[in-house]
Amino acid sequence: MIFSSKAEYGVRLMVELGRQSPDQPTSLKAIADAEGLPLAYMEQVVARLRKADLVRSARGAHGGYWLSRPAEEIAMDEVVQALEGAIVPMECFTHDHTERVLCSHEPDAGRGCATKLLWTRVQGGIIRSLQMTTLADLVEFSRRGEREQTTPEPTAAVPTPAA
Amino acid sequence: MIFSSKAEYGVRLMVELGRQSPDQPTSLKAIADAEGLPLAYMEQVVARLRKADLVRSARGAHGGYWLSRPAEEIAMDEVVQALEGAIVPMECFTHDHTERVLCSHEPDAGRGCATKLLWTRVQGGIIRSLQMTTLADLVEFSRRGEREQTTPEPTAAVPTPAA
DNA sequence: CCGATAACCGACCTCCCTGGTAGGATATGG
DNA sequence: CCATATCCTACCAGGGAGGTCGGTTATCGG
Numbered sequence: 263m264i265f266s267s268k269a270e271y272g273v274r275l276m277v278e279l280g281r282q283s284p285d286q287p288t289s290l291k292a293i294a295d296a297e298g299l300p301l302a303y304m305e306q307v308v309a310r311l312r313k314a315d316l317v318r319s320a321r322g323a324h325g326g327y328w329l330s331r332p333a334e335e336i337a338m339d340e341v342v343q344a345l346e347g348a349i350v351p352m353e354c355f356t357h358d359h360t361e362r363v364l365c366s367h368e369p370d371a372g373r374g375c376a377t378k379l380l381w382t383r384v385q386g387g388i389i390r391s392l393q394m395t396t397l398a399d400l401v402e403f404s405r406r407g408e409r410e411q412t413t414p415e416p417t418a419a420v421p422t423p424a425a
Numbered sequence: 426m427i428f429s430s431k432a433e434y435g436v437r438l439m440v441e442l443g444r445q446s447p448d449q450p451t452s453l454k455a456i457a458d459a460e461g462l463p464l465a466y467m468e469q470v471v472a473r474l475r476k477a478d479l480v481r482s483a484r485g486a487h488g489g490y491w492l493s494r495p496a497e498e499i500a501m502d503e504v505v506q507a508l509e510g511a512i513v514p515m516e517c518f519t520h521d522h523t524e525r526v527l528c529s530h531e532p533d534a535g536r537g538c539a540t541k542l543l544w545t546r547v548q549g550g551i552i553r554s555l556q557m558t559t560l561a562d563l564v565e566f567s568r569r570g571e572r573e574q575t576t577p578e579p580t581a582a583v584p585t586p587a588a
Numbered sequence: 589c590c591g592a593t594a595a596c597c598g599a600c601c602t603c604c605c606t607g608g609t610a611g612g613a614t615a616t617g618g
Numbered sequence: 619c620c621a622t623a624t625c626c627t628a629c630c631a632g633g634g635a636g637g638t639c640g641g642t643t644a645t646c647g648g
Contacts, residue, residue, distance in 0.1 A: 322645025
């Protein structure tokens with residue numbers, strides 16, 4: 263398990279918002295019910311997304327959440343970063359105020375940190391994978407899966423039967 | 426923290442073995458002392474590497490461990506896999522007996538697992554980063570760091586002063 | 589104005605895994 | 619025969635993951 267369930271739940275939440283029209287807010291309860299996830303826990307998850315300004319919110323009756331930007335402009339590294347914190351492959355990797363990533367191991371016994379090269383490459387691999395995927399990709403993927411499930415042959419052109 | 430310290434310690438151990446000549450075994454105590462790691466815990470770590478046939482061992486006095494293959498032929502995905510188990514970005518990813526990776530989430534409410542696409546890409550990014558790095562790369566990296574530490578100018582050609 | 593809805597906030601709690609220790613059994617060289 | 623060193627199993631404390639609970643604030647419809 264590399265990422266925690268906060269990432270899973272949060273990404274699902276974002277996809278769910280991406281499926282809705284951005285005009286009107288969607289309540290967290292509707293999302294939690296649709297995905298079968300605990301509402302109280304989702305509140306904590308969505309709080310992180312709001313603090314990162316990935317979603318906006320309106321309080322009170324008929325309130326809810328919506329994407330702060332179109333899904334095409336949201337790269338998934340932002341989302342995962344907001345949910346999980348800094349993406350570091352190993353504990354000794356710290357993120358100072360700049361974009362520089364460095365290993366906090368003191369160079370013990372006169373030689374550098376042997377594993378630094380490896381974890382740096384892994385980190386790059388992860389972040390690149392996340393950057394090249396947008397929320398719109400996932401929304402489209404989820405719609406495609408849905409079509410395959412409900413209509414095996416592409417005859418009917420009704421994607422969401424408004425359950 | 427994406428990988429546990431087992432990976433860190435195990436990789437360090439492998440690098441240490443890669444620095445030694447493969448003719449004679451190196452005792453675990455020597456490695457633990459050199460890296461400042463607890464011996465008893467390292468026993469558990471090296472056991473995983475041995476079960477994956479990445480290192481071989483000899484018991485008794487003057488026993489120890491050595492690489493089962495030259496460092497150039499050891500890709501780091503094997504090493505990390507042996508130490509951490511299957512490299513899966515999310516809990517729902519299970520690895521069946523083939524090489525196929527799949528998401529165990531039931532397609533709830535008629536639509537597929539929205540996050541599957543994302544985690545699949547992340548997993549690919551990680552594994553590719555690990556595969557393209559060999560143990561020999563890390564050994565060379567550690568030697569280079571050592572040279573920079575001890576001799577700022579490349580005059581003396583003595584790499585290890587046999588402490 | 590009132591009550592229902594729903595976002596917001598912080599404290600709490602339980603389980604399990606990580607990281608590490610303890611103590612021994614077995615094998616081997618000198 | 620003893621020091622060395624691998625091998626094996628059980629045990630244990632701490633912390634974080636995953637989730638619950640109770641309450642507060644804001645906004646709508648009537």
